[in-house]
Amino acid sequence: MTTRTSNDAFVEFERVQKSYDGETLVVKDLNLTMPKGEFLTMLGPSGSGKTTCLMMLAGFETATHGEIKLDGRPINNIPPHKRGIGMVFQNYALFPHMTIAENLSFPLEVRNIGKSDREAKIKRALDMVEMGAFGGRRPAQLSGGQQQRVALARALVFEPELVLMDEPLGALDKQLREKMQFEITRLAHDLGITVVYVTHDQTEALTMSDRVAVFNDGVIQQLAPPDELYEQPANSFVAQFIGENNTLEGEVQEIRDGIAVVRLDDGELIDCKPVNVSRPGERTRVSIRPERVEFNKSRLKAGAHTLKAEVMEFIYMGDIFRTRVRVAGNDEFIIKTRNAPDQVRLEPGAQIEIGWLPEDCRALDA
Amino acid sequence: MTDIAQPLTTADGKPLKGALLRAQARARRRAFLLVLPLLAFILITFVFPIGQMLYRSVYNDGFTWHEDVTSGDRTPIMTNLATWFEANPPGTEPDEAAFAALAADLVTLRDLKAPGQAGTRINYELSGSRSMFTKAARSAKKLEPPYKEAILELDKDWGNPELWQAMRGASSSYTTNFYLAAIDRERDASGSVTMVPENRQVYVKLFTRTLSLSLLITFLTFILAYPIAHLLATLPLRHSNLLMILVLLPFWTSLLVRTTSWMVLLQSQGVLNDTLVGLGILGDDGRLQLMYNRAGTVISMTHILLPFMVLPLYSVMRMINPSYVRAARSLGATSWTAFRRIYFPQTVPGIGAGALLVFILAVGYYITPALVGGADGQLISNLIAFHMQKSLNWSLAAALAALLLAGVLLLYWLYDRLIGIDNLKLG
Numbered sequence: 016m017t018t019r020t021s022n023d024a025f026v027e028f029e030r031v032q033k034s035y036d037g038e039t040l041v042v043k044d045l046n047l048t049m050p051k052g053e054f055l056t057m058l059g060p061s062g063s064g065k066t067t068c069l070m071m072l073a074g075f076e077t078a079t080h081g082e083i084k085l086d087g088r089p090i091n092n093i094p095p096h097k098r099g100i101g102m103v104f105q106n107y108a109l110f111p112h113m114t115i116a117e118n119l120s121f122p123l124e125v126r127n128i129g130k131s132d133r134e135a136k137i138k139r140a141l142d143m144v145e146m147g148a149f150g151g152r153r154p155a156q157l158s159g160g161q162q163q164r165v166a167l168a169r170a171l172v173f174e175p176e177l178v179l180m181d182e183p184l185g186a187l188d189k190q191l192r193e194k195m196q197f198e199i200t201r202l203a204h205d206l207g208i209t210v211v212y213v214t215h216d217q218t219e220a221l222t223m224s225d226r227v228a229v230f231n232d233g234v235i236q237q238l239a240p241p242d243e244l245y246e247q248p249a250n251s252f253v254a255q256f257i258g259e260n261n262t263l264e265g266e267v268q269e270i271r272d273g274i275a276v277v278r279l280d281d282g283e284l285i286d287c288k289p290v291n292v293s294r295p296g297e298r299t300r301v302s303i304r305p306e307r308v309e310f311n312k313s314r315l316k317a318g319a320h321t322l323k324a325e326v327m328e329f330i331y332m333g334d335i336f337r338t339r340v341r342v343a344g345n346d347e348f349i350i351k352t353r354n355a356p357d358q359v360r361l362e363p364g365a366q367i368e369i370g371w372l373p374e375d376c377r378a379l380d381a
Numbered sequence: 382m383t384d385i386a387q388p389l390t391t392a393d394g395k396p397l398k399g400a401l402l403r404a405q406a407r408a409r410r411r412a413f414l415l416v417l418p419l420l421a422f423i424l425i426t427f428v429f430p431i432g433q434m435l436y437r438s439v440y441n442d443g444f445t446w447h448e449d450v451t452s453g454d455r456t457p458i459m460t461n462l463a464t465w466f467e468a469n470p471p472g473t474e475p476d477e478a479a480f481a482a483l484a485a486d487l488v489t490l491r492d493l494k495a496p497g498q499a500g501t502r503i504n505y506e507l508s509g510s511r512s513m514f515t516k517a518a519r520s521a522k523k524l525e526p527p528y529k530e531a532i533l534e535l536d537k538d539w540g541n542p543e544l545w546q547a548m549r550g551a552s553s554s555y556t557t558n559f560y561l562a563a564i565d566r567e568r569d570a571s572g573s574v575t576m577v578p579e580n581r582q583v584y585v586k587l588f589t590r591t592l593s594l595s596l597l598i599t600f601l602t603f604i605l606a607y608p609i610a611h612l613l614a615t616l617p618l619r620h621s622n623l624l625m626i627l628v629l630l631p632f633w634t635s636l637l638v639r640t641t642s643w644m645v646l647l648q649s650q651g652v653l654n655d656t657l658v659g660l661g662i663l664g665d666d667g668r669l670q671l672m673y674n675r676a677g678t679v680i681s682m683t684h685i686l687l688p689f690m691v692l693p694l695y696s697v698m699r700m701i702n703p704s705y706v707r708a709a710r711s712l713g714a715t716s717w718t719a720f721r722r723i724y725f726p727q728t729v730p731g732i733g734a735g736a737l738l739v740f741i742l743a744v745g746y747y748i749t750p751a752l753v754g755g756a757d758g759q760l761i762s763n764l765i766a767f768h769m770q771k772s773l774n775w776s777l778a779a780a781l782a783a784l785l786l787a788g789v790l791l792l793y794w795l796y797d798r799l800i801g802i803d804n805l806k807l808g
Contacts, residue, residue, distance in 0.1 A: 075707055095710040096719075108708035112726045121722070122712035173713065 023050035024087070025209055026072065026177065031081035033067050041067050043233040045081070049211070051176070054203050056212045058220040059230030060256070068230075069179050069213050074098050085177065096125075101170035101178040101208075105185055107162045109154035115141070115165050116150035122173040140172040141165075143202065160191045167199065171206065178203070180212045184219065196223050217257050221245065229253050245304075250291060251379045254302040261308070261348050263301045267292050267378065275378045277301055279343045285320045286373035291380050298381035305337075305351040307375040310367045311359070321370040324348070326361045336360065342369065431786075438559055438779035443502030444551035447495040458495060461485045463552040471572030475545050480528035483539075487521035490514070505774050506547040506558065506567065513538060542570035559780035564588075584764070584781065591761040592788070594679060595743035601683045602690040602739050603732065610694035610731075615703070628691050636685065640752050643681040647671040647753075673755030681749050686742055690735035697731030733800045741789050761785060 026049040033042040042064040049055050057065035070076040071083060074095030082089050090098055109118050116137055123133045141147045144164035154162055163183060170178050180199070184192045200223045203210045214220055220227045221241040229236045229244065229252070236256075237249040248254035251262070265279040267289075275289035277299055285301065292299045309315055310324075327346065328339040335351050338361050342348040350369070352358055361367065389397040445463070447456045461482035469479075490496040500514030513536050524531045532539045546568055550558045561567055561574060565582040569575045576582065609628065613621045631639055646652045649668045657663040671677055701724065709719035747762040754763070761781060768778035796802070 073707075073711055075710075094716075095707075096713050096715055098711075099713070100711060102708065102711040104704045104708055106702060106704060108702065108704040110705060110709075110723055121709070121714070125713045125715075125718055169712070179711075 024048045024084070025051040025053075026211065027082075027084040028068070028072075029082045029084065031068075031071065031078045031083060033064070033071060033076065034079045040079075041233055042071075045233075045235065047228065047235065047238070049209060051209055052207050054200065054210045054212065054223060054225045056214060056220040056224040056227045057230055058214060058217060058227050058256075061215060063230040064233040065213050065228075065230045066181060069181055069211060072211060073100055073102055073179055099173075099175050099177075101173070101175035103166050103170045103178070103180040103183040105182045107154070107166040107183075109162055109166055109169070111154055113153075114150065115146065115152050115154070115157070118154070118165065119150075119169050119172045122169065126173060136172055140168040143171070144168045144198070159187055160195065163187060163195060164198075167202070171202070171208070175208070177209045177211070180210065182214050183212075184214075184216075192219070199223065221257070229256060231256070247290075248302065248377065248379070251300045251302065251381075254377070254379060259305050259349060259351075261303045261305060261345075263303075263343055263345060263348075264381065265299060265301060267295050267297045267299055269295050274373050275299075277378055281343045283320075283322055283343055285322065285376065287376045287378040288374050290377045292378045299378045300381050301376055301378050303371055303376045305349040307371055308348075308350045308369055309371055310350065310361070310369045312368065312370075315370045316372065319370050319373070321368040324367050324369045326363050326365045326367060328363055329361055340367070340369070434779045435783055437776055438783045439557065440554055441502060441551070441556065441559070441776045442554040444499050444548070445554045447493045447498065449493075456489075456493060458489055458493065458499060459486045459548075459552060460489075462548060466549045466552050471546070471549060471568075472570060474542075475529075475540075477527055477529050479545075480532050480539075481526070483532065484521065484524045484528045487514075487518045487524075491518040491521045501773075502551050503544070503547050505777065506550065506562070507541075507544055510538075510544060510547070513544075546570050546572065559776045560784070562777055563780040563784055584761075587759070587761045587764055588784070588788075591744055591785075594675065594682075594758075594760065595740050598679060598682050598686060598743045599690075599736050599740045601679070602687050603736060605683070606687055606690035606694055606735065607728075607732075610691050610698050613691070613695045614698035614701075625695075628688055631685065632688055636748055637752075639685060640681055640749050643677070643684065644672055644753055647677060647680065648673075672753055674757045675754075676758075677753035677755065678750045678758030678760070681753050682743060682746060685749060686739045689738045689742060693734035693738065694728065694731040697728050697734075701727050729800065733796060737793070737796055740792070744785060744789060 026047070028045045028047040031042060031045040032040055034040050045064075045068060057068060059065045067076060071078050072085075074090070074093065078091060083091060085098065085100075109115075110121070113121070119137045119140055120133055123136060128136070137150070138147065141150060144167055146161060146164050146168060149157065149161065149165070154165070157165065166183065170180075183199075184195050187195060196219055199210075199212075212220075212223065221244070224241060226238060226240055227244050228238045231252050237244060237253045239247075239249075244253065245258055248257060254260050255262070263279055263285075265277040265285075268276040268278045268284065270276075270289050270292070273288070275287045275292060277285055277287050279285060279301075287299075287301050312321075315321065322342050324340040324342045326338060326340050330337040330339070334354055336354060336358065338350045338352070339346075340348050340350060340361075350361075391397055391400045444459055445457065447458045448454070449456070462479070465479050465482045487496070490499055496514045496518035497511065500511035503514065504511040517532065517535050517539070520535060538544065549572070550556055550568060558568065562577075563584050565577050565585045566574050567577050609624070613624055613628070615621075616624065644651070648654070649670060649672070651672070653671065654663070654668045658665055658668065663669065671680065705723050705727070706719050709723040710716065714722065744760075745762050746760060747766060750758050750760045751763050751766070754760070762785075765778045765781050765785075768774045768781070793802075
């Protein structure tokens, strides 16, 4: 009915703003385009606006400004029940007074689907999440993981093209959560549905998504596939929020040949990849992942800058060793090394030299 | 390996079970002592009076025993008649022997100064008979055989078979006659149960009216309370607290004040009627009669009992997570369907609790109908009060109250069967 703005845009946020009180913006100028079949995760600390975005998409909140489009159609004025979007809630929201089968039957009944059709669809949906034997039970008789599966089946049973999930795994224990993460991604890919997934758990976001939108303070800080997000954070917030991260503060000395030389606050020089610094004299926060720090000199490139470090603490964690060192006045600098037969165990008090590849060390905004 | 068949013992060889009991006995004793005052209070002020009431509804010794007020001595009365009633089946024409027994008993009554008491007992069942007893007892000493003629000479009503049936019923202290009277029934001269004449049928009508008005009031409070409770449960706390105070305000005002303010508002020269007449909506001769009739009772009781419906509904609604309705909406339900199929069923425990509470309170309500009910808006409790205070027929009052209690218990049982008491949520 309306012209599509771009060919593969299935879900679109165009300059969307949201305010609850007319004084502060919870969502500030959100622009986002999702192709069909994508698994997109909105990741961010609580209060960052990610759930609000989901609720606007579902139709439970109205955008204060801007337009949300679904399949090219503006949906701002379409009530939630006409949007045809499946949704999985944080607390599952399974209707307690209905059996599992009745819960699944509900979206089909309100769509006036015949009884035999309904039963076939319910059976298929329950089998899909391996809950076929539980149709007659009530939600209270199921465990958290089982309820989660049913909630998923209910959101999928009426075959929506878009499914929203609001921290659906938050209440499960770690093992079950990992299993469900895998199952949800498998189902989403098998069925070819588009998924918007909200979470504050960065591991979940990294393992499940095609792309991750990192929210902070009502703004998408970075929208990128998981590997890019982790290895090439666009700013300090993303670097800090995703994974473990070491930061050193300093000032840009010079930028040459795609390498920025940064003078740290204690006077030492290091090589970095300039990300959002552009000219000498700028304050910067340098970010290095703990597993990219090298202290074995033979593995470092010739001529690379190295720093003196003192080992403060060595923690044995099974698969990895975690060493805390003092570098350039920073006590909280972490080095992660793999537990391998030839790996060195650093003793507290030892003086070492550490270094890294310039491309692993990113000069970000201060 | 230890021997499994051996009973378990503590470290110093005493049986484990005994040690456990001893260890817990102290805590149990203390717990019991803590609830003892309440237990005693309930026994003295609740269980005992209700037992007394139930007993009084089947026991009345007005025609069988006399108790001297000063000495407290108890003397059996009307013993000769009782013997005659025992020997002759119901419906037997009273013969000379019967009248002789009556004459002898009247002498006893006169000596004990108790004809009024015995007459009152018979008067409950046959009005006008009290004076017959006092009159006959006055001349009892002068009666000569044949007693039948002599007594009929005093008052020919002594030959009334209904009177003899009433005396037969009263000659035993234990009787179900008060229950029969409470459902507009009596024993005729032959002793079988019949309806009382139409002009005396009041109780069944009043029971029906009490039940139907209570149902109406319960329904009205439900209709009014449901949206308010929903608003209370969903508004932000700041606003809902204010609203809650407004809901609870009537609770903090005296019942009498609330009822009289309704009288001020609703009477035919009251605020409401004056406003309507003033606005020209009603003519001065067409003032609405909203007070001293059924409408008055219903309006003021609905208002007074409203909080009892709001509070249980509110407590249930507050616990319903808004995501249920959101889930229903996202699954394709219109807001009406989401309400009907998802929200409403989850509020049923609150509705049940509120309805039960309001209904039980309404069935036994007394002050408000007495003040604003007029003749048409009286409930059964007003009649119970009448028998307690005016006619002094406590046995009948007790029988009516017992029937009311039985009705409420029956409803409670029904509720338990249909919805389940464990689903009741009062707050």
